[in-house]
Amino acid sequence: MTSLFRLCKANEETLYCICQQGEYGLMVGCDRSECRHEWFHLQCVGLKRKPPEEVWFCPECKLQQ
Numbered sequence: 694m695t696s697l698f699r700l701c702k703a704n705e706e707t708l709y710c711i712c713q714q715g716e717y718g719l720m721v722g723c724d725r726s727e728c729r730h731e732w733f734h735l736q737c738v739g740l741k742r743k744p745p746e747e748v749w750f751c752p753e754c755k756l757q758q
């Protein structure tokens with residue numbers, strides 16, 4: 694009876710990042726708990742590799758601080 698609902702959920706892709714795309718490549722997580730996106734593609738936030746800092750904030754959250 695919930696087959697339609699489950700079908701919709703299966704097709705629903707979680708969107709991340711400021712670009713609102715699915716997950717691909719290397720992702721970096723924002724450490725601000727209220728972050729709108731939480732996960733970002735490295736290239737979208739201007740990074741070439743994982744940031745060396747253990748705590749990382751995305752550009753949006755950096756502006757909030």
Ligand SMILES: [Zn+2]
Pocket residue numbers: 709710711712713714733734737
């Ligand atoms: Zn992105």
Ligand SMILES: [Zn+2]
Pocket residue numbers: 723724725728729730731750751752753754755
């Ligand atoms: Zn953030």
